Structure formats: C-alpha cells, structure tokens
Amino acid sequence: MAGTEWQALFVDDDPDLCRQVEEYLDGELVGGSDHVLRVQAISDFNSALSELETRRIDLLILDVRVGPHDQEHQDDGNTEDAESLVEEEGIRIIAAVRARRFVPVVFYTGLDYKVRAMESPVVRIVEKTEGLPKLLLTIREIFDTALPQTNRALVHHLEAVQRDYMWGFVAENWNSFAGGADRRELAYLLAKRLAISLSGPGIQQLAQDMGDTTGAFTSDERVHPMLYYLLPPVEPAPLAGDLYYGAIGEQAGYCILITPSCDMVAGREKADFMLFARCLHLAEQPEFAAWKAGLPEPSNNVKRRLEFLLGNNRQGGQPERFYFLPGALTLPNLVVDFQQLVTLPRGTANGLERRASLDSPFAEAFLARFARYFGRLGTPDLDVDSVMFRLNQQFGGQSLS
Secondary structure (H helix, E strand, O other): OOOEEEEEEEOOHHHHHHHHHHHHOOOOOOOOOEEEEEEEEEEHHHHHHHHHHHHOOOEEEOOOOOOOOHHHOOOOOOOHHHHHHHHHHHHHHHHHHOOOOOEEEEEEEEHHHOOHHHHOOEEEEEHHHHHHHHHHHHHHHHOOOHHHHHHHHHHHHHHHOOOOHHHHHHHHHHHHHOOOOOHHHHHHHEEEEEEEHHHHOOOOOOHHHHOOOOOOOOOOOOOHHHHEEEEEOOOOOOOOOOEEEEEEEEEEEEEEEEOOOOOOOOOOOOOOOOEEEEEEHHOOHHHHHHHHHOOOOHHHHHHHHHHHHHHOOOOOOOOHHEEEOOOOEEEEOOOEEEEEEEEEEEHHHHHOOOEEEOOOOHHHHHHHHHHHHHHHHOOOOOOOHHHHHHHHHHHOOOOOO
C-alpha cells in the first residue's frame, strides 16, 4: 500500500546547500511509518512564492536572507549593516507567505537570534550550525503536532465540499436564479447553502481525514460538545452566552454572560452593568463525586443521577436552576447555577477574559432556561383530596373512564 507523501519546499541562495538539504531530507519518514517527506530545493524566493501559489506545499524551509524578493524594498539606498535588517526581512518573508497560503515555516538560518521572537508552533527556527539532523528533528516535531495533516485535511474537505456544491446545487439551479438576481442576494444565497454543506456528516469525514481512528462520533440525533461553542469568540462585542474567566471578588473561575446582546453593541452600549451567572466545575458536584468514588463500576443509580445532571434534569431540588456546559478543547465541564448571579460594571467586566461564545441554538436554549427559571410563578397546591372526594360522590365510586 502506497504511503502518504508530504511536499516540502527548501529555499536558499546557496546552490550547494540546496543540494545537500534535498539529498538529506528527501525520502525521510515524518508523522508515521508510511509518511514520506518529498523535498524540492529552490534558490530564488520569487520562484518559491510562485510554487506556493501553483502547488500544494505542506512545509516551507528557508533562510531569512534568500536574496531580493520584494521589489518595493530593493535598491532603496539604505546603507545600514545587512544584519540589522534581518528581523525586518523575516517579517516581510512571513507576510509574503501568509498573503498566498497557510503553510508551516522553518527558518534554517545562521542569524536565528534575529528572528527568534517570531518563533511559534507555526514558525520554527533552526540555527544552521546545529546541522541537518536538527533540521530533520524539527520537521518531525512539526508533523507530530498534526498541523500539516490538519491543514491538508481541511483543504481537501473544502475542495470536496466546493466541488459537490457547485455540481450538485449551483450548476443544477443556475438558470433559476442567476439571470436577474441581485449580486448581493445571490452571494447570500450561495454562502448560506455552502455553510449548510460544511456541517453535518462532513465534519465526521473531516475528522477521519485528520487522522481520527476512534470512530467516537455521536449519532445524527446528538451533537459533539464542540458544536456548543465558537472558540475563541467571533464577534468583537460581547454576546449573551459568552463564557468568561477571571477573578470576581475573591473567587476566580468561569462565569457566563446573561445581559442581552443588543445592550452591548460596540459604540451603542446600553448596559452600564453586565449580569453573569457563576459556572461551577462538574468535578465539584456531588453526583460526579459519587460516580468517581464508585469507579470502575458505579451503581446504576449513581450513574443515572450523573446522567440526569448532564442532561439538564438534575434530580432533587430545582432542575431548571442548573445548566450543564460540556467541556471542549480548553474548556472544562461546567454547571451554570442561576442562583449565583453577579452584576459587574461594564468596565470591570471587560477586564475578564472572554474565552468562548455559545453557538446557536445553544445560546438561545441557555437564555430560555434562565428566563423560565426566573420567570416561574408559584401557586398554592391544589387540594387534590377535595377534588377526589367530590368525584367519588358524583360517580359513586365508579370508574372515571
């Protein structure tokens, strides 16, 4: 069975080094026993940019100084020492790459200290004196993060969705709406249909393409916890259902925003104070503690009580008082308590860290539950015994059916 090939582009203005790197790295295993690195070496950065635009490149390796590549900055008469411009050159290189496509970058340079501040999980730096073994090790570390695999899987997924969408919807329906349609109206239609195409079973396929082998997906009737959230938040202004983290008084932890979103529109804020409900860690709840203490085989009753809590139907007391938020990525499992409300001045609240937003329809469901809890109206209990007495008198003990 053929393995997976990963395409790396090496750029350096030293032809001998290009040859050495290509010979050393080409054919090496990365990210798995059947994952092979293929390397093409180029001595000109402009040509490398063209390759990025026309080919699918999974990794870019280059020196900070690879010759002129930005005509705007060539021959500008600057007499500063070349080394002092290396940091700016590195920034321009990354900007040029980012303008074309996403690709992890490794700077293989003799001036690593000049660009060390740029290092990140996506931009790695190897000093040339560390040699080719260190370069290969760094490349393998990048593939161990699954970043190239994720990028390729996402690109393939988007291409497949776009292909099926254009053939299956746009091509078949073009005559019905293209002729006299307003361009903006058409753009909204196409975008909304495309968004639908990106959801549902396609997410499961994307995860499998990214390397998931567990098959641990929910059925069509249930959702994965990650679908609850937009993480990090997308909208610049706060929204009802946003999750915050920080210290409120002497307590540090999570809280969720309840103030209506329309009162917090940037530049037109109506809320001088923001209302939050505290979020408690699931691990602090008695149902979880009892379940954990009973492992590896907790009783059915203990298990059911925890499941009721997770299903927003907590047993005993007031079920509507609590709302479970499943953990996802960096977010822990949380239980919102509608009795623990906190009001903060808007300026103070802005000092909290806004970590996630509840996505639709979960934000609406959360707010509806809060409204039900605080909008409930208690009434005296009906005297059922009196009603039963009258029914017995009326029907003489006969069946009411």
